[in-house]
Amino acid sequence: MAAETVSKGFGLGRPGSRGSLGVIWSVFRARIKIITRYKGAVLLESIIPVVFAGLPILLGSAVAGSEQAAAANFFSYTGTTCPSALPSDCATLFRLYMLMGSNTFMIVSLMLWLIGYWVRREQETGTLEALYLAPAKRLYILAGVTSYTLVRSLLAFVTATVLGSIVFQVNPLSGLFGAAIAYLVLGIPALWGISFFFGALVMRIKEANSVIQLLQWVLAFAMGVYFPVTVFPLLLRWTAMAFPPTLMNDAIRSTLLGITSIYGPWYVVLGLMLMAAWTVPLLGYQFFGLVERRVRRDQGVGQF
Amino acid sequence: MPAPIIKVEDLSKTFLSKERKKGAGRKKKPVHALKAVNLDVKDGEVFGLLGPNGAGKTTLIKILTTLLLPTSGTAWVNGYNITKEEDEVRASIGCMLMGDRGLYWKLTGRENLDYFGALYHVPKADRTKKIEELIALLKLGDFIDRTVETYSSGQRMIVAFAKSLVNDAPILFLDEPTVTMDVPTARELRRIVREMNDAGKTILYTTHLMHEAEELCDRVAIIDHGEIIALGTPEELKQSLGHEDVVSLEGIFPESTVVRLRAVPGIREVAVTAGDSGRSKLDVMVENSRAMLPRIIEAVTGNGATIEQIKPKEITLEDVFVAKTGRTLAVDTRVVGEKAVSGRGG
Ligand SMILES: Nc1ncnc2c1ncn2[C@@H]1O[C@H](COP(=O)(O)OP(=O)(O)O)[C@@H](O)[C@H]1O
Ligand SMILES: [Mg+2]
Numbered sequence: 001m002a003a004e005t006v007s008k009g010f011g012l013g014r015p016g017s018r019g020s021l022g023v024i025w026s027v028f029r030a031r032i033k034i035i036t037r038y039k040g041a042v043l044l045e046s047i048i049p050v051v052f053a054g055l056p057i058l059l060g061s062a063v064a065g066s067e068q069a070a071a072a073n074f075f076s077y078t079g080t081t082c083p084s085a086l087p088s089d090c091a092t093l094f095r096l097y098m099l100m101g102s103n104t105f106m107i108v109s110l111m112l113w114l115i116g117y118w119v120r121r122e123q124e125t126g127t128l129e130a131l132y133l134a135p136a137k138r139l140y141i142l143a144g145v146t147s148y149t150l151v152r153s154l155l156a157f158v159t160a161t162v163l164g165s166i167v168f169q170v171n172p173l174s175g176l177f178g179a180a181i182a183y184l185v186l187g188i189p190a191l192w193g194i195s196f197f198f199g200a201l202v203m204r205i206k207e208a209n210s211v212i213q214l215l216q217w218v219l220a221f222a223m224g225v226y227f228p229v230t231v232f233p234l235l236l237r238w239t240a241m242a243f244p245p246t247l248m249n250d251a252i253r254s255t256l257l258g259i260t261s262i263y264g265p266w267y268v269v270l271g272l273m274l275m276a277a278w279t280v281p282l283l284g285y286q287f288f289g290l291v292e293r294r295v296r297r298d299q300g301v302g303q304f
Numbered sequence: 305m306p307a308p309i310i311k312v313e314d315l316s317k318t319f320l321s322k323e324r325k326k327g328a329g330r331k332k333k334p335v336h337a338l339k340a341v342n343l344d345v346k347d348g349e350v351f352g353l354l355g356p357n358g359a360g361k362t363t364l365i366k367i368l369t370t371l372l373l374p375t376s377g378t379a380w381v382n383g384y385n386i387t388k389e390e391d392e393v394r395a396s397i398g399c400m401l402m403g404d405r406g407l408y409w410k411l412t413g414r415e416n417l418d419y420f421g422a423l424y425h426v427p428k429a430d431r432t433k434k435i436e437e438l439i440a441l442l443k444l445g446d447f448i449d450r451t452v453e454t455y456s457s458g459q460r461m462i463v464a465f466a467k468s469l470v471n472d473a474p475i476l477f478l479d480e481p482t483v484t485m486d487v488p489t490a491r492e493l494r495r496i497v498r499e500m501n502d503a504g505k506t507i508l509y510t511t512h513l514m515h516e517a518e519e520l521c522d523r524v525a526i527i528d529h530g531e532i533i534a535l536g537t538p539e540e541l542k543q544s545l546g547h548e549d550v551v552s553l554e555g556i557f558p559e560s561t562v563v564r565l566r567a568v569p570g571i572r573e574v575a576v577t578a579g580d581s582g583r584s585k586l587d588v589m590v591e592n593s594r595a596m597l598p599r600i601i602e603a604v605t606g607n608g609a610t611i612e613q614i615k616p617k618e619i620t621l622e623d624v625f626v627a628k629t630g631r632t633l634a635v636d637t638r639v640v641g642e643k644a645v646s647g648r649g650g
Contacts, residue, residue, distance in 0.1 A: 019425035026422035034410040037451070126405030130467075132371055133401070134423035135394040141423075293373075299319070300372040 015135075023136040027144025028151075031118075035152065047163070048106065054167070067091045080228055083258045093257050096170040100253050101225040103160050104184070108191060108245040109219060110153040111146075113212050115195040118145055120208035123301075128203075132301050138289070146192050157184075172256065180256040186273045187248030193280030194244065200284075200291035203301070223249050230262050244276040307383070309475060309506050310345035310368065314377035317363050317530075337363040339530040340377065345508060350501050352521030353510040354621060356633045360530040361510040362401070365479050368508070369399050382475060395424065398468040399477045403484055404460035406467070409453040413444060413463045416452060417470050424471035431470070438466045441496065458489055465493060469500070476500065476507045482516065494520050512633050514621040526625055533628045541624045548572060549593035550623050551600055553586045554579075555612040562586070564603045570596055575626040577634055587617070587626055 015023075035041060068087045071094035075082040082090040122128035131141060165172055198215075202208045222229070222240040228250065229240040240246050241263070251269045254261040263269050295301055317338040322331075337360045345351045353361050366372040368381055370390045379386045382396035407416050414435060421431035439448055444466060447459050455463070465481060478497065482490035497520065501507055511517055517524045518538045526534040526541070534541055565574045565588060572589040579585060586604075590596040593616045604611060617623075625633055 015425040019427075022422050022425070022428070026419050030408065030411060030415070030419050033415065034408060037410045125407070125409065126402050127408060129371060129402065130406035130420065131423065133369055133394060133397075133399050134420065135391045135425065136423040137391070296371065297373045300366055 020137070020140050023140040024144040024147065027141055028147045031145065031148035032151070035148075043159070047160075067094070070094065074227075077231070080259050092170055093259075095168045096172065097253055097257060098226060099161070099164040099168055099170060100172070100180075100256060101223075101249060103157055103164065104245075104249045104252055105220060105223055105225045106160060107153045107157050107184070108223065108248070109216060110156060111149045111188075111191045112195050112198045112215070112219075113208075114149040114152060115145065115199040116202045116208045116212055118149075119199045119202045120206070123203065123206060128301055138292070139285070142196065142285075142288070146195065149195065150188060176255050176258070180252045183248065183251040183255060183269075183273065186277055187244065187251070189278065190244035190248065190273075190276040190280040193282070193284030196281070196284030196288040200288040203295060204291050219245070222246060225249070228262050244280055247272055247276060308344035309347040309383075310343070310351075310379070310381050310508065312341055312343040312364075312368070312377075312379040315341045315364070315367060315374050315379055316376045317360075317367060317372065318375045337530050338367075338374075341527075341530070341532055343525060343532065343535075345506060346523075348501070348504060348506055349522040350497070350507045350509060350520055352517040352524040353508065353527055354512070354514060354517040354524050354625070354633070355510075355527035356512050356625075356631070359512075359527045361512075361527060362479055363530075364527075365399075365401060365477050365508070365510060368393075369397060369401065369477055370394055371401075395471070396473055397475045397477055398471055398473040399479075400465050400468040400481050401477065401479045403480070404457055404464050406464060407452045407460060410451055412451050413448040413455070413459075413466075414439075416463065417466060420467050421470045426471055434470060434472060438469055442466050457484055458486065461485055462489070462493075474505055476505055478507065478509045480510055480512070482511070482513075490516075514625070514633060518621050524621065526621070526628070528625070528629050534624055538621055541621060542619045545589075545619055545624060545627055548589050548591060548619070548623075548627065549596075550617040550619060551588045551590060551593050551597065551614065552617045553588065553600070553604065553611055553614050554583065556582050556610040557584055557586060557604065558608050561604055561607055561609055564607065565600065568599055568603050570599070573627055573630055575630060575632045577632045583612075587623065587632065589623065589627055 068091045071082070071091040072087065074080075074094055074097075075090060082093060084090055084093065119128065122131065161172055164170070202211065205211070222243050223245045224240065229237050229246060232240060247263065247269070250261050250263060251273060253259075254269075255266075261269050263272060292301070315338055316336070319335040319337055320332040321335060322333075341360075341364065353364065355361055363372065367374050368379055368386060370386055370393050373387060381393045384392040384396065386393055407413075408419070411419065417435045417438065418431055421434065422428075426434065439445055442462055442465065444463065447455060448463075452460060452463065461481070461484060465478075468476060468478070476497075481497075482493055485493065494516065497507060497509065509516075509520060521538065523535070523537050524541060525532045534544065536544070562574050562576060565571055565586070570591055572591070574589070575587045577585040577587075588600055590600070597614075597616075601611070601614070622633055625631070
C-alpha cells in the first residue's frame with residue numbers, strides 16, 4: 001500500500017504531447033463550461049456590434065439628409081471610391097462597411113478583453129496562483145485560454161454578421177467573401193500576440209475595467225471602425241496603420257467591398273498580414289514571460 | 305544520512321511596498337519578510353513552521369513553491385532547484401496555500417479536481433480513480449457534484465485540501481490549512497495529514513497554533529520576524545527552557561503590573577495576552593514556580609489588580625516562543641514598528 005501511495009509525483013518526467021494537449025483541452029473546456037453557466041452572456045455580446053454599426057449609419061443619414069447622400073459623402077470624404085455607379089449600391093456598401101467594421105472590432109476587442117478579464121478574474125479568485133503552482137507550461141495554458149477566446153469571438157462574429165445582414169439588408173456573401181474570411185483567420189495570431197501584451201498588463205497593474213474602458217475607445221479610433229484611417233493626420237495615421245488590427249480590418253473590408261486597401265495592392269496587404277501573424281505573437285509571448293518574472297520577483301502572482 | 309528532501313540556504317526576501325501614509329511621499333519601504341533562513345527538512349517527516357501572523361511563513365512557502373522569487377539565497381525541493389528547475393519542483397509538490405481560494409466557483413468540486421489533475425499531467429484514467437479515492441477519504445460525496453459557489457467555507461476548504469492531493473506528490477505544503485475550519489474538521493484534517501505521512505509523504509505544515517505544531521509535527525522551526533529562532537523536536541524545544549516553569553495568571557491587571565513583575569529577581573519573562581472586557585492573561589516565566597509564587601502574588605497585588613486565577617502551567621511550545629521573544633503567538637507582527645514592539649509589554 002505504502003509503496004503504491006507514494007508515487008514520485010505524476011509528470012515528473014517531461015509530459016508527452018498527450019499531457020500537453022490534455023492541458024490545452026482542460027483549460028479550454030473549463031472556460032467553455034464556466035461561460036455557459038452564465039446564462040445569456042454570449043447572445044447579449046452578439047447584439048452589441050449591430051447596435052454599434054447602426055449608430056453611424058443613422059447618424060450619417062441624419063446629417064446628410066438621406067442614406068444615399070451619407071454614403072456619397074462618406075466615399076468622397078474618405079477617398080475610398082465606391083466601386084459601383086449606382087447610388088443605392090453605394091448605400092448598401094456603406095452599410096456593409098460599417099457592419100464589417102464593427103464586427104471586426106468586436107472580434108478584436110473580445111479577444112483582448114476576454115484575456116484581460118480572464119487574468120483579472122483568476123487573480124481575484126486565487127486560481128492564477130493555483131495555475132502557477134502546477135507544472136503545466138504557460139504556453140499550453142495560454143493556448144487553452146486563447147482557443148476559448150477565439151471560439152467565443154468567432155461565435156459572436158457569426159451571430160452578429162447574420163443578425164446585422166438581416167437588420168441592415170446587406171449580403172455579406174457578395175464580393176470576395178472567402179478571401180475576406182481568409183484575412184480574418186490570418187489576422188488572428190496577431191490578435192493573440194496583442195492579447196498576451198494586454199493580459200500581462202492586467203497582471204501587472206491588477207486592474208482590468210478602467211484599462212479596458214480606455215483602450216476600447218483608443219482601439220475603436222485606431223482601427224478605423226467607421227472610417228479608413230487615411231482621414232487622420234500623417235503621424236497618427238502611420239501609428240494607426242502600424243497597429244495589426246487596423247491592417248486586419250482594412251484587409252477584410254477592402255476585399256469584401258472590392259475597394260482599394262489603404263495599404264496598397266493585395267500582395268502588400270497579404271505580406272504585411274503574414275509578417276504580423278508570426279512576429280506579434282512571439283513578441284507578445286516574450287513580453288508576457290518578462291512581466292510574469294517581474295511580478296514573481298516583486299510581489300508574487302497571488303497578490304491581488 | 306540521506307540528503308534532505310527540502311534544503312533552504314540563506315534565503316532572504318525583501319518586499320518593497322509603497323508607503324501610503326500622509327507626508328511619507330512616494331517612498332518605497334522595504335519589508336524584510338525573510339532574513340537568511342537556513343533549513344533542512346528530512347524525507348518522510350512532518351515539519352512544522354510555527355510563528356505568529358506576519359512572521360514570514362507564507363513568504364517562505366511561496367518561495368519554495370516557485371510562486372515568488374527570493375531576493376537572495378536559494379533552495380532545493382526534492383533535489384530540484386527552485387529557480388532553475390521550476391517545473392520539476394512544481395511536479396514534486398502538492399500545495400494548499402491560500403485557504404479556500406484557488407477554486408473555480410462556476411465548476412463543481414469534481415470538475416475542479418479533474419482540471420487541476422490535468423494541469424499536473426495526471427493521465428485521465430488515473431485522475432478519475434484518484435478523485436474517487438479522495439471523495440471517499442475526505443467524505444466529499446454529498447457536495448462534490450455541486451458548483452463550488454454553493455459550498456460552505458468549510459466545504460471549500462476540504463476541496464482545496466483534496467486539490468493538493470490530486471497529483472499524489474511526495475511532498476505536501478500546507479499553509480495554515482485549518483485556519484477557518486471548525487474544531488472537529490480541523491482534527492480530522494490533521495488525522496489525514498498524519499495518515500499521508502505514515503504512507504511516506506513529507507509534509508511542511510505552517511501554523512500559528514502551538515497545539516497543532518506540538519500534536520502533529522516531528523520537528524518544529526519557530527519563526528519570528530523572518531528568522532528561525534528555534535528548531536528541534538517539540539520535546540527538545542521544551543527542554544531547551546531548562547528548569548524554567550510558567551505561572552499563568554488571569555484577571556484584570558493595570559499596565560504597571562508587567563513592569564513590576566519584570567523587576568522581580570528570578571522572573572525571566574512576562575508575556576501578556578489581552579482578553580475581553582479588560583481581562584488579560586499573564587504568563588510569567590520563572591526558574592522555580594513553587595519558590596516564586598509568593599513573590600509573584602506580592603508583586604501583582606496591592607496595585608489595583610484583580611487575580612481571578614493563578615496556576616502553574618506545563619511548558620508548551622508557546623512558552624518557548626515567549627522565552628525567545630517576550631511575546632505570545634497571538635500577537636500580530638505584521639504591523640511593524642510601534643505595535644509589535646509594544647506587544648512586549650501589553
Ligand atoms: N506582497 C507583499 N508586499 C509587501 N509586504 C509583504 C507582502 N507579502 C508579505 N509581506 C510582509 O512580509 C511579512 C511576512 O508575511 P507572511 O509571510 O505573509 O507572514 P505569515 O504567513 O507568517 O503570516 C509581513 O510583514 C508582511 O506584511
Ligand atoms: Mg500566512
